[in-house]
Amino acid sequence: MLRNFALLDAKNASIESDLCVIGAGAAGIAIARAFVGTRTRVAVIESGGLGVDRVAQSLNVGANLGLPYYDLAQARERRFGGTTMRWSGRCAPLDPIDFATRPWVPHSGWPIGPEVLDPYYRRAQDVLDVGEYRYDASLWQDIGLEPDGFDPATFAVRFWRIRARRFGHAFRQDLADAANVTVYLNGTVVSLAPDHDANSIRHVVVQSICGREVIVTARHFVLATGGIENARLLLASDEVERAGIGNGRDLVGRFFMEHPKCRVARIETPDPHGLLERWRKQFPRGMPKLWPALVPTAAVQERHGILNSSLAFYYRSAVGMSAAALRARPPGPAAIARSMAEIPANLVRRYVRRRSVVFAPQALHLLARGEQAPDRNSRVVLSNDRDALGQRRADLDWRLGEIDKRSARVLTELAATEFARLRLGRIMPAAWLSDGSPDGWPLPRPGDATQDHHDHLQGGNHHIGTTRMATDPSRGVTDADARVFGKANLFVAGSSVFPTSGWANPTLTIVALALRLADHLKARLP
Structure with a gap:
């Protein structure tokens, strides 16, 4: 009672x-x-x-x-x-x-x-009502997609099951x-x-x-x-x-x-929307939402002396920015037109339904969610x-500490190597990863309306x-x-x-x- x-x-x-x-x-x-x-x-x-x-x-x-x-x-x-x-x-x-x-x-x-x-x-x-106890790369087949071919000796694909019970x-x-x-x-x-x-x-x-x-x-x-x-x-x-x-x-x-998370790189790719759709939330019928992530294998963690962390792919969209940020850095008409032309019709319909309007050009980035030592x-x-x-x-x-930041840097470098090998695009690491500080992280900038919440260190x-x-x-x-x-x-x-x-x-x-x-x-x- x-x-x-x-x-x-x-x-x-x-x-x-x-x-x-x-x-x-x-x-x-x-x-x-x-x-x-x-x-x-x-x-x-x-x-x-x-x-x-x-x-x-x-x-x-x-x-x-x-x-x-x-x-x-x-x-x-x-x-x-x-x-x-x-x-x-x-x-x-x-x-x-x-x-x-x-x-x-x-x-x-x-x-x-x-x-x-x-x-x-x-x-x-x-108890959580999240379906079958399975979180590995075999879920690609369940959602009807082929893996991108990341080296299984370097990265394992893990999925989150997402259902807000x-x-x-x-x-x-x-x-x-x-x-x-x-x-x-x-x-x-x-x-x-x-x-x-x-x-x-x-x-x-x-x-x-x-x-x-x-x-x-x-x-x-x-x-x-x-x-x-x-x-x-x-x-x-x-x-x-x-x-x-x-x-x-x-x-x-x-x-x-905590699970320190922060943007670690920008991705230059000829197919940003295709890459995003594959690696963002998936909605197969009859299953909980699935969201894939890249995780370094146990062997890689041991070889490089890093922590068990994950990488996910994100867009920074115009609608995701604050009103002040949009006023400070609004996308021009030509940029909006180019972005709209690049988005397939089915994606437009999907994101309109989600009340997202248009993505800023070349706004795809990598977000690291770290294990903390x-x-x-x-x-x-x-x-x-x-x-x-x-x-x-x-x-x-x-x-x-030092190992937390180093793990984010090594993880980004490993992703850059794989992106180049697979010709998926170019990884542009964030400057803070190599700024010389062993444990320095990007911190919030008070009063800066242009910053996105992924620009600086957060937890979960x-x-x-x-x-x-x-x-x-x-x-x-x-x-x-x-x-x-x-x-x-x-x-x-x-x-x-x-x-x-x-x-x-x-x-x-x-x-x-x-x-x-x-x-x-x-x-x-x-």
């Missing part, structure tokens, strides 16, 4: 459950659904409501201390369904190399292998009808209280904005509040345990990773500022690695079962447990890990 925490009977000073899941995003909902119909009593605590709430969102406010990043108040959503309520639905699994310990990538290696997650990936496909809509009724699951909306967990021996969590304290406070007891607890808030909750428990729960080795909040100095830290509930806020110090709103899993507490915060080291009944769900990020968007792996954790908890909660 769904209940509003703020409207609970004043006599209810406590809530008892077998399992308490903190957060109702992709991970929290996946775990709760796995228990529907069982004899386990599940309490799900969600800070927001069914829709976006300005006051709940204000709890996300924090400062960006490192590289420019998104406004932290808007980079995640406190609501039932979490950030899936506004995501693109882009899904892909991690590659086998992402789980491996790579000598050229410090702090790499998972305590589990890809074979452990494989059956859960297949189950996650159903909103968990808050798709699974709301499932949980509302469940007799053994109660979702408490508009209640924020403000503290974790360890048992007298400090080896387990006794209860959590939940508050509403209006000042209501309730204690929730359970046999097991799962933090599923996202990569920033999971770390903040553990760090903010420093009044209970020195330095915070699970932070005896100063690892909570560290190793924050784990860096302990890239981190979430506690602020001295406090939110409306009196809790210390989370600030973000996002950092990138993916908050990864801040409670990483490891084989022992000297290397991470959680073990292979996502249990916080030193706590018998506290677990973490979400991308914060990823030791490395890979190139793929994290949600499919988040759900797969959540389903695995649910199975583990079922064994502990007979």
Whole structure:
């Protein structure tokens, strides 16, 4: 059932459950659904409501201390369904190399292998409703296209499956009808209280904005509040345990990773529209949307000492530019006429339907989405500022290193070689790739109306690695079962447990890990 925490009977000073899941995003909902119909009593605590709430969102406010990043108040959503309520639905699994310990990538290696997650990936496909568990180059045949012939020893073709399933809509009724699951909306967990021996969590304290406070007891607890808030909750428990729960080795909040993305090259090609149509979103009938990308093979990554990243193809269209940018650099009538003449009639119809009008000439470019190398100095830290509930806020110090930039440069050089060999066109690398700075990235230019959002460094709103899993507490915060080291009944769900990020968007792996954790908890909660 769904209940509003703020409207609970004043006599209810406590809530008892077998399992308490903190957060109702992709991970929290996946775990709760796995228990529907069982004899386990599940309490799900969600800070927001069914829709976006300005006051709940204000709890996300924090400062960006490192590289420019998104406004932290808007980079995640406190609501039932979490950030899936506004995501693109882009899904892909991690590659086998992402789980491996790579000598050229410090702090790499998972305590589990890809074979452990494989059956859960297949189950996650159903939860996300993204079709068959297949992401490789064989999908070219399914959509009726021939591959472009990129050297398979250099590049592997991977596909994203794209279907924006909103968990808050798709699974709301499932949980509302469940007799053994109660979702408490508009209640924020403000503290974790360890048992007298400090080896387990006794209860959590939940508050509403209006000042209501309730204690929730359970046999097991799962933090599923996202990569920033999971770390903040553990760090903010420093009044209970020195330095915070699970932070005896100063690892909570560290190793924050994103998927840095940026334009890396312009493509000069005689057939820009043909190339774009092949490598942009595909819409085969009866299948989820598919979007191909080029990914360096494991052998190439090892040979060049680079990260697992991807390349995709983009146009910069006139309609994609801001009004100020168009005024500053409008396409002339002759350029518009030439562009229209080059576009086949079927493409014109397709893009008119999408309300795109005309592409600027020679605006095709390569966009790199990078794996970020784990860096302990890239981190979430506690602020001295406090939110409306009196809790210390989370600030973000996002950092990138030499290997991150070098990987983007090498990836672009490999693409240039392949384009020349296949006579697809000429790759013109962006100047920032070779500007002499080992870790310099193009940053936003305040006040420049002509810049496109792909002109400068961005992330994907993916908050990864801040409670990483490891084989022992000297290397991470959680073990292979996502249990916080030193706590018998506290677990973490979400991308914060990823030791490395890979190139793929994290949600499919988040759900797969959540389903695995649910199975583990079922064994502990007979």
